[in-house]
Structure formats: C-alpha cells, structure tokens
Amino acid sequence: MNLSLGDKWDDGMTEFCIDNLRNVDAILLGRTTAEGFIPYWADIAKNPSDSFHALAQPLHTIPKIVFSNTLKENKWDNATVVAGDFSEGIKALKNEKGKDIMVYGGNAFAASLIEHDFVDECHLMINPAALGNGKAEFNPLHNNFRLKLAACKPFDCGVVLLSYSRT
Secondary structure: OOOOOHHHOOHHHHHHHHHHHOOEEEEEEEHHHHHHHHHHHHHHHOOOOOOOHHHHHHHHHOOEEEEOOOOOOOOOOOEEEEOOOHHHHHHHHHHOOOOEEEEOOOHHHHHHHHHOOOOOEEEEEEOOOOOOOOOOOOOOOOOOOOEEEEEEEEOOOOOEEEEEEEO
C-alpha cells in the first residue's frame, strides 16, 4: 500500500485518531481495504522510530474482522475473515457486550453498512485536494441516511474533521 500522509496530516489528526480508538475493541474492514491496511499498520507498529508509531499501535493491536466472500484463507494475525451474509455477522457483533466497533473502508463497504442501518456515527476527514475522476462517497445509496452535524474541527494542515451522529 502506498499511503503518503505527508503534508496533509498533522499531530492534531493523529491525536484525534488515537483518542477515537480508545473505546474500540473491533475494527471492521472489507477485503480490499484489509489487504493494504493490515500489513501497512503492522509494519509501522514494529518500527518505534516511525512518526506514526503511536497511531499504528492501536490500529495493529485491536482485533480486525474482514468481510469477504472471495478470501479462502486468513493471511493476517489478529484478524478474522467472515464470509457469507455480512449483515448477520454484524448484527451478532453489535449484540455482543463490549466497546465500539470502528469501520475503515472504501465507499462500497461503507455504503453497504449504511444501507443495512449499521452506522451510528460518521467521522469524515475532508482533505482539500483535486483528484480528478474520484468516486463519490457512499455511492450507491438507495436509502436516505440522515445525519446531524455533531462537531466540526479544522486541523492546522487544512484538513477538516466533520463528525456526524444519526438523527
């Protein structure tokens, strides 16, 4: 995974991400995101001199649940691959006692979670950049997803965090 956080990332964003993970005991990922996300953060977690080491630690140590109907075997430590009807798997997870469940993923995975009414909060970091032919977020959604702006926080690097809750 070629992820460059570069000049559009600052210490305030790292602090937000670390704080946001404090009450999380599971990270949900789709296969496509998992294939880059898990090894990327695992490598950084092993390197104490990396500037993102403090963020990589919880991202690496929190158990991951990867939803995929195409993976035949689990290739990662600290991850479980779930196949079949993902909505039943997520319902079961949400009914368990525990902390929050965090989702990192692309727009198709996020849209499917929204479609099944599994999203309680949404945090979007808006990075002002022109990317050309990018994909619309949460596309395709067939149902209205009503959100209420809970917080708006600008970071020094120009990125803005928009935090929403369900209405």
